[in-house]
Every structure is written in C-alpha cells, then in structure tokens.
Amino acid sequence: MKLFLVVVESPYMKTLSRFIFIFCLVIVGAQFDVSIAFADKVTPTPVSVTMDEDADTEVITLTLDEPIIVPEEGDPWVTITISSDDSRVELSDDSIVFLDSEWMDEKELTITTVGDDITNPDNDVVITLSVVSDSEYYNGYENTISVTLIDDEADITPPETFIDSSDTNSSVATFEFSSNEVGATFECKLDGGEFAPCVSPYDTPVLADGEHSFEVRATDLFLNTDASPATEVWTYESIPPTVESVFPIDGATNVDVDPTIIITFFESIDDESFIVSTSPCEDECATYDVEWSEENTVVTLVKANGSFEYNTEYTISFTAEDEYGNAIEEEYEWSFITVRRTSTSGSYRRISTQIHFTNLTPSPEFIFTKNLKFLMNDMDVKELQKFLNTHGFPVSLTGPGSLGFETNMFGIKTRAALVLFQKANNITPAVGFFGPITRGVINGMLE
Numbered sequence: 398m399k400l401f402l403v404v405v406e407s408p409y410m411k412t413l414s415r416f417i418f419i420f421c422l423v424i425v426g427a428q429f430d431v432s433i434a435f436a437d438k439v440t441p442t443p444v445s446v447t448m449d450e451d452a453d454t455e456v457i458t459l460t461l462d463e464p465i466i467v468p469e470e471g472d473p474w475v476t477i478t479i480s481s482d483d484s485r486v487e488l489s490d491d492s493i494v495f496l497d498s499e500w501m502d503e504k505e506l507t508i509t510t511v512g513d514d515i516t517n518p519d520n521d522v523v524i525t526l527s528v529v530s531d532s533e534y535y536n537g538y539e540n541t542i543s544v545t546l547i548d549d550e551a552d553i554t555p556p557e558t559f560i561d562s563s564d565t566n567s568s569v570a571t572f573e574f575s576s577n578e579v580g581a582t583f584e585c586k587l588d589g590g591e592f593a594p595c596v597s598p599y600d601t602p603v604l605a606d607g608e609h610s611f612e613v614r615a616t617d618l619f620l621n622t623d624a625s626p627a628t629e630v631w632t633y634e635s636i637p638p639t640v641e642s643v644f645p646i647d648g649a650t651n652v653d654v655d656p657t658i659i660i661t662f663f664e665s666i667d668d669e670s671f672i673v674s675t676s677p678c679e680d681e682c683a684t685y686d687v688e689w690s691e692e693n694t695v696v697t698l699v700k701a702n703g704s705f706e707y708n709t710e711y712t713i714s715f716t717a718e719d720e721y722g723n724a725i726e727e728e729y730e731w732s733f734i735t736v737r738r739t740s741t742s743g744s745y746r747r748i749s750t751q752i753h754f755t756n757l758t759p760s761p762e763f764i765f766t767k768n769l770k771f772l773m774n775d776m777d778v779k780e781l782q783k784f785l786n787t788h789g790f791p792v793s794l795t796g797p798g799s800l801g802f803e804t805n806m807f808g809i810k811t812r813a814a815l816v817l818f819q820k821a822n823n824i825t826p827a828v829g830f831f832g833p834i835t836r837g838v839i840n841g842m843l844e
Contacts, residue, residue, distance in 0.1 A: 438461070438538045438540075439462075439540050440462065440540075441506075441540060444543065445543035448544055448546060450546045452510060455508045456506070456508075457505065457506045457508060458504070459493060459504050465530065466534065473496070473532055474494060474531060475494070476493075476494050476495075476528070477493045477494075477527070478491065478492050478527045480527070481522060483523075485510060485546060486544060487508075487510075489505075489506060489508075490506055510546060521544070522544040523542075525540075526542070553621060554621060555617070556578040556617045556622075557577045558576055558627040559627055560574050561573045563631075565629070565631040566722030568603050569600055569602070569603055569604070570601045572585075572598065572613065573599075574627060576617075578615065582594065582616050583614065584613070584614055584616070585612065586612040587602075587609070587610070587612075588610055592614065595613070604633050607633065609631055610630045611628070611629050612627070634721045636723065637723045638663065638664040638719040638723060638724075639662070639664070639725075640729055641663050642661045643661070643713075644658065644659040644809050644810070649733040650733070653735070653736060654705045654706070654707055654735050654736065655699075655700065655705070656733075657813065659696070659812070659813055660695070660698070661771075662696075664720075665693040665694055666719055666720070667693075667717070667718050667722075668689050670716070671715060672715060672717075675713055676711070676712045677709075677711070678711075684700070686698070686699045686701045690828045693720070695828050709735050710734045712730055712731070712732045715729055716729075764840055764843070765839060766836075771807055771809075773806075775805055776805055779803045779805050781807075781831060782803035783803050785814045785818060786799070790817050790818045798811060815829045815831060
C-alpha cells in the first residue's frame with residue numbers, strides 16, 4: 398500500500414504540517430511506502446504547441462504550484478528567465494517576476510513566430526524556463542515549452558516507392574528500385590527483418606532454398622516516409638529439375654510410327670525453356686505439337702509433319718529449366734525403335750493393333766465409378782487395361798499389361814495408352830488422367 402501526502406507550506410501552517418508529516422511517519426512505520434507528490438513547480442499551459450511559421454501567436458500561462466517561502470522576512474520573489482536559441486520565434490517577455498503577494502497568480506507569455514521559410518525538416522523549437530529565487534524551493538528549477546513549426550508550403554505528402562526490376566533466380570537476388578521524389582533515400586528489409594538504409598541496385602545476402610520477401614520504402618527530404626513499402630515475395634530453389642519418366646520407354650521396340658511421346662517431370666517446368674530435338678533427322682523432319690499439363694509437369698509431343706520411318710532407331714533429347722530457372726544438369730536423351738513394316742502385294746501397311754477377344758473385355762456389366770491416376774494400384778486399373786487392349790489402344794504388346802496379362806498397376810504404359818485414347822476421342826486435357834470425362838466416354842461405350 399502507498400500513502401500519498403501533499404505537503405502544503407504556508408506562513409501559518411509550516412510548523413504544523415511538518416509535525417503532522419513526522420507523526421504520520423511514526424504511525425505508519427514499515428507498513429507503508431510513503432511518497433510525497435509534488436506537481437511541476439512552474440507549470441506552462443499548454444506545455445507544447447503547434448504553430449504556423451509565419452506570424453502566428455500562442456499565449457502560454459505560467460503558474461507557480463505553491464507559495465514563495467523564504468527564511469527571512471520580506472517580499473519573497475521568483476524570477477523566471479525565458480529564452481530560446483531559435484530566431485524563428487519571438488517572446489513577449491524575457492523574464493517574468495512573481496512576488497509572494499501574487500501567490501498562485503497566473504502570468505502570461507506570448508509566443509510569436511517570425512516569417513521565415515522552413516527549408517529544413519527539423520521544425521522543433523524549445524523555449525527554456527529558468528528560475529532564480531530567494532526561495533530554496535524554486536531556485537534553480539527549469540522547465541521547457543515545445544513549439545513545432547509548420548511550413549504552409551512544406552511537403553507533407555509521403556513519397557511512393559517502386560521496384561523497377563528484380564532477378565530472383567539465383568541464390569543472391571538483385572533488386573532495382575526508385576521513388577517519385579528526387580533526392581529520396583531508401584530503407585530495405587529482407588525476410589521480415591528490420592529496415593536498414595540501402596541503395597539501388599540492392600543485392601541480398603546468399604539465400605537458402607525456400608520462400609523469401611523483400612521490402613523497400615522511400616523517405617523524402619522532409620522526412621516523409623512511404624507507409625506502404627514496395628514488396629516482392631518469391632521462392633528460391635537450387636535443386637535442378639529431374640525426369641520422372643518418358644514414353645515410349647528407353648529401348649522400346651515396335652513403337653508406332655505415329656507415337657505420342659510423353660515426358661513427365663517431378664517439378665513444374667518453364668515451358669518456354671523446353672527445347673527438344675530428334676536424331677536422325679534432317680531438314681527439320683521432326684516438328685511437334687506440344688501440350689503441357691495444368692501443373693506444367695507433363696508434356697505431350699505429337700509429330701506434326703508426318704510419320705517416323707519404319708524400323709528406325711530414334712533418339713529424343715531435350716533441355717529444360719524449372720520455374721526457378723534451374724536447368725537439367727545435362728541434356729536428357731533416350732531412344733526407341735519404330736515398328737517393322739510388312740509387305741502385302743508390293744505395298745506396305747501398318748500392323749493393326751485392333752484386336753477383339755470378347756473373353757478379355759472388361760467384366761460383364763462392369764461400370765467405372767472412380768478416378769484413376771498414375772501409380773495407383775487398383776482392380777479398376779486392370780479393367781481399364783482390358784478396355785484399352787481390346788479397343789485399339791494396347792497398353793503393351795508383350796508382358797505385363799499386354800492382352801491377357803493385364804495388371805492392377807497404373808504405370809507409364811497404361812498412362813500412354815490412355816493418352817492415345819483421349820486424343821482419339823477429343824478428350825482434353827489428354828494427359829493420361831482417368832477422370833469424370835474419360836470415365837463417362839468409356840462407360841458409354843460399354844453400355
């Protein structure tokens with residue numbers, strides 16, 4: 398518990414008040430914290446003002462907080478010296494005197510601003526009140542009055558900040574920025590840290606893989622700061638993209654001369670960086686229609702300028718970068734051999750893969766009810782392989798997945814065969830996902 402005592406001294410009550418004070422201390426003892434509270438000895442009202450720089454006036458009232466007491470008889474006095482080192486204000490008095498007979502009288506001080514263009518942003522003026530008195534209580538006391546000057550023509554509009562360009566595709570990101578105000582300075586902040594002075598262009602320290610943020614704000618010559626910094630957020634990854642699978646697989650034989658080539662990546666690829674080439678090939682004999690999946694992880698290539706040659710080994714190679722600018726470590730390539738041609742009366746024809754075995758079609762009255770996708774292991778995958786194998790889109794010519802050897806595994810060959818079916822039936826996107834659209838078409842064919 399705290400006991401607050403306001404000790405009031407007067408010519409008549411001085412001795413009595415001291416006695417009461419000592420008595421209270423004895424009675425209270427160690428049971429209380431005793432604090433003696435005094436107000437400011439000389440109180441300016443108001444203690445701070447804001448004024449226009451040109452011929453503005455403000456009246457300040459000065460008040461003493463208690464009577465002027467001195468040990469000797471006479472007419473006690475308090476002299477308040479009023480001063481300021483700033484020439485932009487004028488004071489009505491350089492000193493004000495209080496006498497004992499004027500105890501608690503309020504005296505006024507008038508502040509007037511002098512017309513003077515404020516060309517610097519430091520517009521604070523301090524007026525000092527220094528007291529000299531024959532009263533020990535007041536003598537040597539100081540207080541201040543604060544004046545803030547406002548330039549009628551001063552710039553109080555914050556600047557705007559712009560990120561003009563950025564390069565975030567490496568472990569050290571670079572930013573160039575500017576402001577709409579000449580002479581502005583800048584502060585930058587990286588990944589939620591503290592703002593610190595910076596200049597354009599700005600290079601970040603070496604960054605770890607992951608998400609990062611950069612903020613920059615401008616401050617003009619009048620110390621107005623942009624409250625909404627320019628911001629950029631990005632993700633940096635240093636790991637190069639990798640290939641999950643290709644179709645036809647490396648070393649495949651009996652590949653159709655009009656194959657659908659499918660390349661699947663583990664990461665999203667920048668499609669503009671994807672460059673594919675074919676060998677052997679002369680005079681641009683192999684150009685492709687290219688289609689990307691929605692996530693840019695699967696690219697489908699269909700030869701756009703005629704078929705491949707029969708019984709020929711082709712090598713497909715490509716380079717690519719992921720969305721962060723990381724390139725595949727080396728050019729990726731694989732090979733396959735197209736199907737042999739057979740002779741009929743001196744002409745050539747393709748081997749038909751349209752085989753019908755009624756006992757190998759999907760189970761009677763079977764209806765597909767679920768979505769199927771790459772790497773799933775499900776009984777419905779086997780039914781899908783049966784359908785594809787018996788409707789001209791063989792999953793495989795031999796071994797697992799071929800006619801009579803269907804499996805529950807949704808692998809690369811199942812997806813490639815499904816892509817061919819989707820393209821033949823104008824189902825988009827033709828990426829080998831067995832969803833509601835493809836399921837509806839096949840169920841309709843099974844009815």
